[in-house]
Amino acid sequence: MASSPRFILLSLLIFFSLSHAQTSSSHSKPKALVLPISKDASTLQYLTHLNLGTPSLQTTLVVDLGGRHLWIDCSSGYQSSTYRPGHCGSASCSLAKADCVSICPNPARPGCNNNTCKVLAKNSVFGGFLIPEVAIDTISIRSTDGSKAGSHVSIPNFIFACAESFDLINLASGAKGMLGLAKERVSMPTQLSSAFGGSFRRKFAICLPSNPKANGVLFFGDSPYQFHPGYDTSKVVEVSSSFRYTKLHVNYETTASPRLQGAQLPEYFVKITSILVNQKPVPINSTLLDFHKTGIGGSRITTVQPYTTLETAIYKSFVKVFDEQMLVTTGNRKVRKVAAVSPFKDCYRKEDLDMSLLGFSVPDIYLVFENRDVNWLITGANSMVEVSNDVVCLGFLDRGPNTGLTTTSIDIGAHQLQDNLLQFDIAASRLAFTSTLLLREVECSNFKF
Template identity: 45%
Template sequence: MASLFHCLLLFLILFSVSTAQKTSFRPKALVLRVTKDESTLQYYTRVAQRTPAIPIKLSIDLGSEFLWVDCENGYNSSTKKPVPCRSAQCSLSGSKACTSNTNPSDDVCIESPHNPFTNTGTADEFSQDIIYIQSTDGKNPGKVVNVPKFLFTCAPTFILEGLAKGAVGIAGLGGNKVSMPSLFSAAFSFPRKFAVCLSSSTSETQNGAVIFGDGPYVLSPGIDISKSLTYTPLVLNRKSLIGCFPGEASAEYFIGVRSIKVGGKQVPLNSTLLSFDEDGHGGTKISTATPYTTLETSIYKAVVDAFVKALGVPTVPAVSPFTACFSTLKIGSTVNGPDVPPIDFVLQSEKVVWRIHGANSLVFVGSDVACLGFVDGGPLHFVDWGIKFTPTAIVIGGHQIEDNLLQFDLATSRLGFSSLLHNKKTGCSSFNFTSIDD
């Protein structure tokens, strides 16, 4: 049985969709409510799409190139249309494939939806349909607006395997031209920026957000996080090997980590792994599809050893997938207290540091056990399971992103990050989703 919360959400979406069809309101920013799935640890959202409009559940992937949706199992819409081959929209996607019909004018553009949770890919029709999304002024939610010919890719039902229960596709937030941030920016002529703020809670009433457009990003109690961001360049990986069209630049988000410190002391590691080789292997990626930060084996061992030494607390039996676990009774104070050594990713200089505090470094796995929430990603190597992909030395995962606000500026290739919001007496669940201004 659907929860009262979801029944109310459905009513608000559909009521506001009817309002959106009657207004010429142009928003300055848009917002998606984001919830963490307790079972899969995926982050998901809901948007309204199609004619007649229905709400659809989508798992979020920061690095996916576009919105894709299962069209095989009951996709009904009077406004859905395929994207023609050799059209401007097809060229924008970078597609290199089309259907082959007797009449070339009937050819349809083909794209390659990819499931990042199972590393499964396929090819299907590139399409367009109306989509509805809520606007925001950065403080409060506003009217629901629509984009009539929003680009997305159809996908067969089998590719849904591994997604959060009820999800019918992926909300792709990648850095390419047909991702959701780029398309929303083009539709409403606002800055090609978006912010991600993920809540650590799996409660359906303690949501995070994705905000398309510029700040302010105001969290309760009236704190504008956009005024306190630290910035670092986004690094382009020119050798994406994901999908059916390998060899192009990656739509994923990479940053330039130069070194790692634990408790203020530099961790000895092979620094060549922190840069891309000629095949695009290595580097540091930010990912919402990875629950916990993964480190190349040699980096992982060095960080774990340094953390255990700096914490100075005996370990207890490991709890998979972690290897360094501790009694919470031995750690003392709180996870954000001075007894838990911070882990620093040093970026373009010693003064620009992404600091991971205890709330993001430790994972509670029982009433009295906490583990270092990093995972051994294995040695850096090239793997081919039918779909080729680029192994990465460091993948900063969801747990380490939670309750940090990240702003991705696609126009200037810059990342703004807040560090842990708990230190500012707020968090990502403090966005206002309580009402819709109709």
């Protein structure tokens, strides 16, 4: 509970440990900070660049919306005069919910020290767990007024995790770790909010670029979201005027017994109640869309999965309606299906499809939330993937049936998030989203860095 004495105490510990943060150009506290996001064309992972340590060194990290921690590889020459390990019994170890490990078998270095604590973290791309050492150092991020990136802000005493080089398995080339944005006390949104006090809200907004050659943007705090269309950089579009809102839900870890409820997960879940294709409902067993105490069911938003995955029964119903509605969209002109192209199952001849400002002219898809007048529009730019000069595929994957090893029935993946602005208000447990910014003639890459 947010009002519990333990939560208040831990929040105060974060605040006092980070309260000396200052900007590089003034002593005023920023209301918002900003990081660039780029798309790695090879892995389809989304990367950001964070300045870490003293002297400040730019570090490349994979963005993980549901990740608990910021963790990096400290074993490959990490050197910083402001680095400190998290010692057993310290406030940083308590905040990270870490366990004490008294002896390091190797010579002392960042990530390997005696009488320090270690935390359970995850490489969510590979799917494996790691046990890095808790660490404290200075980070630097640029401020923003919502229209462009400003001066750098230095935040000392930032808590992160020091991993090993073998923990980087399957991460994009050049990535040194992962940036977790989940609902945790040591995740970046929470630490930044604690560092700057009440005016710096515990929220962030993410806008993934569709173009690997241009940067999207990640906002922390509360600010306008002003983008400049590529065709006219003097024009300003405040995209938050397009926001629609829905509740962020809680989901739980799966347990060995269906009668037990697992621990709360830190990821971001939403309640999808139905899916429409050209306003036609997709037949779905509603129990698949509900959250259950077993942790199975419901819907999650993720930046690590490149495409939206659907439970098998949902996927089959969805594709059936999508193909039926394709004839409506094309005015009864047949769109020929072709052989599957991995990882996709349903692919089409590109020459049979028209193009518009919103991508390929295919049926519109609507994710309908529990407040039924609120839905997320997915147009051809986010529903289709061009896999060759001749073939485009439906960018949704069959995840398989629900089992004890799977959790959510729908994972909304990164391709469907591209060129959409999503704001996660952690304090209010609320998601704000725009649907495609292409409707406003804006892309995520139209923010000024």
